[in-house]
Amino acid sequence: MDLYLLESMSIILITAVVILLIFNKLKLPSMIGLFLTGIVLGQFITSTSLITEISELGVIFLLFIIGLEFSIEKFSSIKHYAIVGGLLQVVITTLLVMLLSLCAMPLNRAIFLGFLVCFSSTAIVMKLIQKKQLTHTLQGRVTLGILIFQDIAVILVLLLTPLLGGESINLALLPQILTKLVALVLIILVVGLFIVPRALKEAAKTKNRDLFMLLVLFICLGTTFGTSAIGISPELGAFIAGLIISNTDYAHQTLGYIQPFQDVFMSIFLISIGLMIDVNYFIQNILLIVAFSIVVLLLKFVATLITGEVLKIPIRTTIAISILLSQIGEFSFVLAGVGITHGLLTNELFTMFLAVSIITMSSTPFLQNITPRIVDLFKRIPYFQVDEELSMIKEEEVQSQILENHVIIVGFGVNGKNLSRACYHYHIPYVIVDLNPLIVEKEKALGLPIIYGNASNESVLKELKINDANCIIIATSNYESTLTTIDAARRLNPDIHIIVRTRYLKNVDEVYAAGADVVIPEEFETSIVIFTKLMDYYNKDVDEITDTIDTLRSDNYYEFRSVAPDELTTKLNENLTDLMVESLYVKDKKQLDEYEFKKHDLTVTAIIRDNKTILGISPKFELIEDDLILFTGSQENIEFFLKDYYNVDGGI
Template identity: 60%
Template sequence: MDIYLLQYASAILITAVIVLLIFNKLKLPTMIGLFITGIVIGHAINDTSIISTLSELGVVFLLFIIGLEFSIEKFSAIKRYALIGGALQVFLTTIAITLLGLFLGLNLRSAIFFGFLVAFSSTAIVMKIMQQKHMTHSIQGRVTLGILIFQDIAVIGVILLTPILGGETIELHLIPTVILKFVGLGILILIGAKWFIPLALRDAAKTKNRDLFMLLTLFICMGTTFATSLIGIGPELGAFIAGLLISNTEYSHQTLGYIQPFQDVFMSLFFISIGLMVNLHLFLYNITSILILTALILLINFAVTFFVGMILKLPTKVSVTIAILLSQIGEFSFVLASEGMKFGLMTKQFFSIFLGVSILTMSLTPFLQKLTPKIIKQFGKISYFQVDEELKSIPEELEEARPIEDHVILVGMGRIGKQMTRACRQFNVPILAVDQNPVVVEQQQALGVPIIYGNASNESVLKELRITSAQCIVISASTYEGTLKTIDTARRLNPDIHIIVRTKYLKNIEEVIEAGADEVIPKEFETSILMFTRIMDYYNKDMDEIAEAVNDLRSDNYNAFRSVSSEDVSAYLSNSFTDIELDSLRVYNDAHISDFPFEKYELTITSVIRENNTITNISDNFQFLEDDIILFTGQRDDINKFFEAI
């Protein structure tokens, strides 16, 4: 390896670390620190071509992720806002900035191109802000995402139009060939989306080999991008198509988890590379012009987007929020600007000014977003704008069913997962499940179980399971290392979530609790209890004695019995050697013994487990408390009828 490459890489990384540490202490946005890192490094490194090449991968991965997260179902719900809103926003912004460009002395072609540059917002910045503020599933977030998707698709069309805008002529005799290439690409995409990619991902997932799955997804991303480039389509569109090919499969969430780290690294290099392009001397020389132009562009973008929101009849509060989020110049504008330089649509001096303006608009976005409530309050003082604080005037098509919350996340759909699913459904407890076996996922989806494919230790997978709004997560199927990672990720994303873990061995309890679990159920200990009950039954011991002994064992060695479902208790204590069976029932609200039809179905209550105590003296006036577990015996048919009756 070239020693100079190592030297440059080390210099970039240590500079970025130092700058970001300072920015973190000052609680300033990371992105600004990356820009400054590039500016600082730009004065120390002469050859920046390698960094620029690597940074382009950041854009490729960003488009790939946008394609991955694109959902036809979600898009159809907001298609009016994405298509009409996005088209109006791009068109009106382009017109307004074109007029500004003409006023500044640009020729018509350059002014139009300048309008295109400003019309596109930063997907990376806006998405990061929405994720940090938990706005992704809000009305503002959904409409903003729709407009961003339109922009990301539109920018590809603008890149194709740039040569024509630059004066290049269209060779008519090549049109049939181009059409043939696009038709061929469309056929290949359909074949890949319907057969090849789902089957390839399914086979890779079945091996449970992380490296194989990750390399396959990278190949799909890079291979599709390369294939589209061969027929003259830019890598950005190719990456977006690659993401779309995977987005409609059940493997999109896991793929996102694997690709996200690559995208984060390369996008950081992308922002650094933008800083590298800044000529500090020209920036300071033109600082007045840059500041004025920055203010004008922010104002124009805000006004246009707000006006579009009004046309779409969105509440004022929503329109203001969206207008602020989309007020900056985006990262794709740098890609577009590079194309414009090739065709003489921008001079080097104007490119330098545009670069400074872009960086300032992007850097100011996080600060402007924090001012959103104050800006909305100012709009509320104007009689024309009635700010709907509770968003009572939401358009009908934007209204959606209340998103799932206070739910249980089930990690693993083995025996325990299936039992938990039945128990939760019986008591109307909402669940979301995840499993790493694609066959199991397909089977459970066919049964109507809300389950996705993925590794629960992956942050993107847990976010898809709405970890931030969940009440509890039950980890019953994972490797020991995977369990610890899942606990760490879940606790980091939702510090208040209740974590229940099933481990193999008693020796792991302390470490799992230290990792962040609230309750641990060791399979080894539960197996020993099951064996003990079977031995005692073989010696014809009384069921009350067995229950009391089991309770003593739990009290001495294990303090998480209350988290065990009633079905698990039944499995451990059922008498399988006679026609009389032992079953159990958990009490979810305080109740009297007469509230349950035990006598009607000839069932006998043997004991009640209350916390770590076993109560055997059950009178006719006995009062059950919440979380009591009732142990009772009877014929299996009678027990089934009893459960149907309650």
């Protein structure tokens, strides 16, 4: 392995960790810290080509995730803002920048510079919207619509860039190009509609995380390679790969698997941008850089303000949106790199652009904090009728599927099915998540609100609207997954009520410590059910049964968390009067009717085998070694039975 690469990556990572820790203490955006990491390290690392190549994977994964998160439903609910608002914002910004730039550069470069400036940072803006809980406001919806349009538009601009750089379309090659495009569309349709969904389903059925993740990575990188091989940009290939998976039931789980890769490589990408900054140039031209940054912020603010006026959005909301979208986005860095390749940017202009971009991105959180002051300035202008509060989105424009104050049911086994029926009966909004693709496919066809995924994955929990949920019920049998789900749910929504079903009493304390509010151990509850049925069979008083059960459940099962099965009968007997519960271990294979329980007027209530409780036993039930028989009867009858059959070894 290349030791230089290891050395460089180690230095980069430890520097980033230190700087991000400081930024976290100061409550400053991580993105600025990553830029600063690159700027600092740029003074010591001489060769950055290898790091830049690695960082390009961050762009690939980012576009893959954008395709993955894109859905027709999401787009259709905000199509007016996305199409009209997005188009206006991009076109107006590009025109304003182009007109100002024409005095210093030719038309093609001026247009390209307009394209560079018109895109905003999806990463920064969406984090701010989520942090301020603006998702369902008019401000959040319009902003999201414009960002979606920009994400799609950047693909088109990447395709147009070679033409702006002077490359001409050879008409003789047009049939060949069209053939490639038609073939690509056909392949995408076949792969997207038939092959990928089937492959993902088969991988999901195995419940093998590594297999599923490797398949997803192959789809992402394989599609990217395929489009590159026929002369189409790898960025478009990554977007198409995400788009293919977005129409399957496995999009949310895929997002969870791919997100860590995207986060790591995108961080390296942002650091690599900082590495490109010439500190000496930055210091020498600081006033010019700041001036250009202010011009960019003002131009984008004005362009979005005009867009808001056309859409007839209240001015206060328009101002807030204009501030949110005033920075240059991360896609512009990708576009700038392509522009250099095609001679649309000089090295000096590229350095200036990077510096201006970093300043505009860094200023966004601070500008958002002073939004009220900017609104006050607009109040002094007679033309603007400033509303007093940020407008909420109109009721008819809100998606009917928005979940609020709902219950999340994790696992759709017997418990999950019963819980969903109860929620449906009492009109409690709920959503289900399960890792069995066959169950998800079947129940979704029946109209149940269910998605495929692992609830321990943050991306899946976000899709389940964990932030708006009141309660999450974890009814799966995987103990490790239960603990990670509790941790993720508590981090994403500290106030959510967490109810957990666990199999064994010994796990109760650990589950409570992990953050659960209520823990129901299946092992102990089974004995409670057996006891209740037994008491009902003997016509015991309901109040007496209830009091006994309450006693058994007191102190959160404290007495029973480390109780062996044979000790459980002793504790049950402490609460009973004329009826005894007893247990015996089996030493040899026999049928149940070979033991004369009926002759001694005793009732077998259950068999415990390998920590599993077996009910509804027939007389011909086959017993095996180490089975534990639970039976009930009067003390006198039990003593006669034991006298006849109990041997010296303590087994039967």
